[in-house]
Amino acid sequence: MLTEINFDGLIGPSHNYAGLSPGNLAATGNAGRVSQPRAAALEGIAKMRANIALGLTQGILLPHARPDHLWLERLATTYAEAPAHLQAQAMSASAMWAANAATVSPAPDSADGRCHLSVANLVTMPHRSHEWPETLAQLRLAFADPVFAVHGPVPAPFGDEGAANHMRLCAAHDQPGVEIFVYGVSGGPYPARQHREASAAVARRHRLDPAYTLYAAQSEVAIAAGAFHNDVVAVANERVLFAHEQAFANPQSLYADLRAALPKVEIIEVPAAHVSLADAVSSYLFNAQLVTLPGGGMALILPQEARDNHAVWRWLQALVAGNGPIRHLEVVDVRQSMANGGGPACLRLRVVADPIRVDPRFLVDGAKLDRIAGVVEQHWPETIDPGMIGDPALVGTVERARLALLEELDIVELIYR
Numbered sequence: 030m031l032t033e034i035n036f037d038g039l040i041g042p043s044h045n046y047a048g049l050s051p052g053n054l055a056a057t058g059n060a061g062r063v064s065q066p067r068a069a070a071l072e073g074i075a076k077m078r079a080n081i082a083l084g085l086t087q088g089i090l091l092p093h094a095r096p097d098h099l100w101l102e103r104l105a106t107t108y109a110e111a112p113a114h115l116q117a118q119a120m121s122a123s124a125m126w127a128a129n130a131a132t133v134s135p136a137p138d139s140a141d142g143r144c145h146l147s148v149a150n151l152v153t154m155p156h157r158s159h160e161w162p163e164t165l166a167q168l169r170l171a172f173a174d175p176v177f178a179v180h181g182p183v184p185a186p187f188g189d190e191g192a193a194n195h196m197r198l199c200a201a202h203d204q205p206g207v208e209i210f211v212y213g214v215s216g217g218p219y220p221a222r223q224h225r226e227a228s229a230a231v232a233r234r235h236r237l238d239p240a241y242t243l244y245a246a247q248s249e250v251a252i253a254a255g256a257f258h259n260d261v262v263a264v265a266n267e268r269v270l271f272a273h274e275q276a277f278a279n280p281q282s283l284y285a286d287l288r289a290a291l292p293k294v295e296i297i298e299v300p301a302a303h304v305s306l307a308d309a310v311s312s313y314l315f316n317a318q319l320v321t322l323p324g325g326g327m328a329l330i331l332p333q334e335a336r337d338n339h340a341v342w343r344w345l346q347a348l349v350a351g352n353g354p355i356r357h358l359e360v361v362d363v364r365q366s367m368a369n370g371g372g373p374a375c376l377r378l379r380v381v382a383d384p385i386r387v388d389p390r391f392l393v394d395g396a397k398l399d400r401i402a403g404v405v406e407q408h409w410p411e412t413i414d415p416g417m418i419g420d421p422a423l424v425g426t427v428e429r430a431r432l433a434l435l436e437e438l439d440i441v442e443l444i445y446r
């Protein structure tokens with residue numbers, strides 16, 4: 030039984046606002062603010078509970094070992110001796126944004142009938158460039174069953190940011206789909222983080238049918254407005270593509286190719302005259318999770334910021350009042366993650382698979398989330414002032430917190446990586 034499983038990155042105990050991502054306007058705008066890791070993780074857990082309450086299957090990916098001593102060792106330094114910017118990069122909790130963990134091609138799309146996962150190299154941002162080894166270790170545990178093929182990263186310098194720049198459209202999750210790889214060319218003052226060459230390599234190793242694989246450039250204005258990933262301006266689920274009018278460099282040719290490959294497709298384009306790019310980016314309207322509900326119909330799982338934005342909320346009200354496929358709006362509070370540029374969709378990696386094939390330690394229900402919340406309440410720091418990142422006491426707290434979680438979940442393999 031193939032079904033969509035959302036794997037959320039649990040927000041780690043080192044969550045802080047060091048302002049490490051140029052082009053991510055929320056992260057740079059909040060640089061220096063005091064963060065609340067405990068509240069952040071509990072917000073993420075509440076979002077997972079809301080998804081479970083909608084009848085969805087929920088999984089989890091875990092915070093990485095921070096600071097990353099192995100990375101610092103390769104840079105010939107130690108946490109105590111490293112300059113402040115390297116300390117911040119080694120301490121970042123950025124692995125929480127699981128949409129950047131990997132690109133996933135479900136089994137029906139691949140010539141070999143396996144579900145392929147390629148870990149993202151995240152080479153453009155130094156603080157994210159060292160995520161992939163532990164992400165890969167977690168994917169190899171969670172998806173060890175031979176129905177999955179887990180791949181290492183595409184080599185640098187080709188930047189790959191994973192599922193955040195990948196959309197899959199299909200009649201139903203268990204049917205063959207059309208995969209769209211969205212890449213950046215340039216974005217005004219900001220880096221384009223997904224390179225076409227990386228996407229093409231992922232498509233080849235996933236053994237996708239070229240006739241059902243599309244490439245689309247992100248528009249330069251979208252990147253310049255703060256859409257550092259495609260999932261800030263577009264989201265897809267089954268036959269529905271929900272996108273901002275200015276998301277793509279050449280939307281008409283993308284839509285034409287998509288209609289040819291999947292005649293059933295429904296494209297919901299939000300006009301800039303109703304919702305500006307600035308409103309789309311600040312509200313994270315498109316960073317919603319677009320999901321199919323077990324009883325039929327689709328829901329958008331939106332951040333509170335989308336409700337707080339007048340133009341966005343008015344547009345959404347009109348959307349659900351109409352006769353379209355999106356019928357339900359679910360609002361979640363993930364403010365701590367949002368302040369670093371990560372909305373509901375950034376926090377999850379979608380995998381279409383039979384849950385029975387997944388290592389059960391990476392699947393969660395309400396009772397397991399209670400146990401995880403207990404660890405968070407006991408061990409996650411209440412606040413982190415980015416000026417205190419070098420403090421050895423903080424390092425001890427962060428390391429003990431992760432250890433307590435791995436022990437609680439019995440995922441001890443990750444301790445001795």
Ligand code: SUG
Nearest residue numbers: 047048049050053056128193258375
């Ligand atoms: O890569 N923020 C992340 C947010 C990623 C959001 N993911 C998706 N859109 N799928 C990023 O820019 C900020 C961390 C800091 O500044 O400490 C950060 O890495």
